[in-house]
Amino acid sequence: MNTNGNISRAMGWQGSYFIDNDGCVKYYDDGSTSFRITKNGDIKALKDGWNDDVYVKNGKIQRSTIVKSSGCNYFVDKNGSRQDFKVKNNQIVRPDNSMAVSSGIYVAAGKKYPVDNKGKIQKNSTVVIKNKAYETVSDGSLSKQPANHVHLWMAGSVTEQIDHKAKTKEVQIPVNEWDEEVRSKDKKHVCLNCIWNKNPKQGESWVDIDGDGKWTAQEEGQIYFKDFCYDTASDLAAHKEKTTHGQSTTANVLLYTIHHPTADEPKYENTTVITEKAWSEWYQIYTCRDCGEKMRVSVIDGKPTKGDYDGLMIPSKKGRTLNAYGEKKMTVSACMAFPDSIYNGKQITSEQSLSKYGFCYLGEERKSYNILLPDTYLQLLKDHNIQ
Numbered sequence: 001m002n003t004n005g006n007i008s009r010a011m012g013w014q015g016s017y018f019i020d021n022d023g024c025v026k027y028y029d030d031g032s033t034s035f036r037i038t039k040n041g042d043i044k045a046l047k048d049g050w051n052d053d054v055y056v057k058n059g060k061i062q063r064s065t066i067v068k069s070s071g072c073n074y075f076v077d078k079n080g081s082r083q084d085f086k087v088k089n090n091q092i093v094r095p096d097n098s099m100a101v102s103s104g105i106y107v108a109a110g111k112k113y114p115v116d117n118k119g120k121i122q123k124n125s126t127v128v129i130k131n132k133a134y135e136t137v138s139d140g141s142l143s144k145q146p147a148n149h150v151h152l153w154m155a156g157s158v159t160e161q162i163d164h165k166a167k168t169k170e171v172q173i174p175v176n177e178w179d180e181e182v183r184s185k186d187k188k189h190v191c192l193n194c195i196w197n198k199n200p201k202q203g204e205s206w207v208d209i210d211g212d213g214k215w216t217a218q219e220e221g222q223i224y225f226k227d228f229c230y231d232t233a234s235d236l237a238a239h240k241e242k243t244t245h246g247q248s249t250t251a252n253v254l255l256y257t258i259h260h261p262t263a264d265e266p267k268y269e270n271t272t273v274i275t276e277k278a279w280s281e282w283y284q285i286y287t288c289r290d291c292g293e294k295m296r297v298s299v300i301d302g303k304p305t306k307g308d309y310d311g312l313m314i315p316s317k318k319g320r321t322l323n324a325y326g327e328k329k330m331t332v333s334a335c336m337a338f339p340d341s342i343y344n345g346k347q348i349t350s351e352q353s354l355s356k357y358g359f360c361y362l363g364e365e366r367k368s369y370n371i372l373l374p375d376t377y378l379q380l381l382k383d384h385n386i387q
Helices: 191-196 220-227 233-243 352-355 375-383
Strands: 012-014 017-020 025-029 032-037 043-045 050-053 056-057 067-070 072-078 085-088 089-092 102-106 111-115 124-130 132-135 152-164 167-175 178-183 188-191 249-250 255-258 267-276 279-288 294-302 311-315 317-323 328-332
Touching: 025 191, 032 191, 056 072, 102 328, 111 124, 152 294, 152 328, 188 191, 188 233, 220 255
Parallel strands: 072 102, 152 317
Antiparallel strands: 012 017, 017 025, 025 032, 032 043, 050 056, 067 072, 085 089, 102 111, 124 132, 152 279, 167 267, 178 255, 188 249, 279 294, 294 311, 317 328
16 A cells, blocks of 8 residues: 555555555565565565575675675666666766766676776776786676686787888989999900010009909900901911910900099989888787687788888787797787797896887797897887887
8 A cells, every 4th residue: 555545556666565567565674674575575684695686695686786696796776676777987886876986897888898996998908806806808898718728829910001102212322423334335365475475574553353462364455355356367367477366365355444534523424222121011810729709910010211121910818829839929918019920139037028029939949039138129129119
């Protein structure tokens, strides 16, 4: 009966009784204990925990409050019915007054959200609640894997490749003086005996062309080839018959040299120089062998600007990469670059490499790859605005 003495069919709590949608009494609360009213009129005390859609604590149905069950926080409305929390402005808020919640794991929009003490959602992060770590995914909800799960990443398909052309500019360079050698178009027949007779005498100066400290007819004697050459083999044979000379060779004979001096003022010519070499970048999809989660790795390939090393890889998530044989290759960190291949340098431990650079090589065969990275590699990171 309501306050007017009439039968009430309004769903909800009417004093100590809860009326369901059919107008039947479903629960009764005597002030200290909550009871269920069965269809045949029996009264049974409710046990602590969830009973259908109401939550019982210390024997009483909880209403207009937050209850905790199986490590998660739920909201029950004024009738004790379970309601999801709401996601608003990157926060988890109560459905009754839109106030941000405190630290904990909350059920909202059908998902579980671990949040910090300000109710903020942390995306792709680790949230620590009462000294226990929880991993979140891209929308801030709880990962299907526990925080201590280590992804084992296997390389997959390549997507979104972008090729960057080389950058060039026109510059002027000074033209230095130089000598232009003019040689015969056709090979001539040269008498080497005649050339040997030109061997410098004691005290005479000569230019050591090949730097061996010796004057030879084939090298230093070339300046005399034009004086002792013949157009045809028969002309050379006639010379040999007259002189009894026997040694000869054929060559494009140096006829003369043209010297090109600089002017009083330096001369310049235009030329094209490369200011940044061509390079490419793309994304590669990795899949965790154990849980199937996906990761995207940004790959930079090429030698732009000052960096000497042509491979950078930037994973979006942490874990361990596997080689083609399924062996653990590296430990990598989210959003921290590692080189495609640098294996020479001062060796450091795996722990030092992971602490200093965010990655390290694994296994006995690869531990020597953990090195102090050269300045040229660090310059490559800087050229790509990578911290």
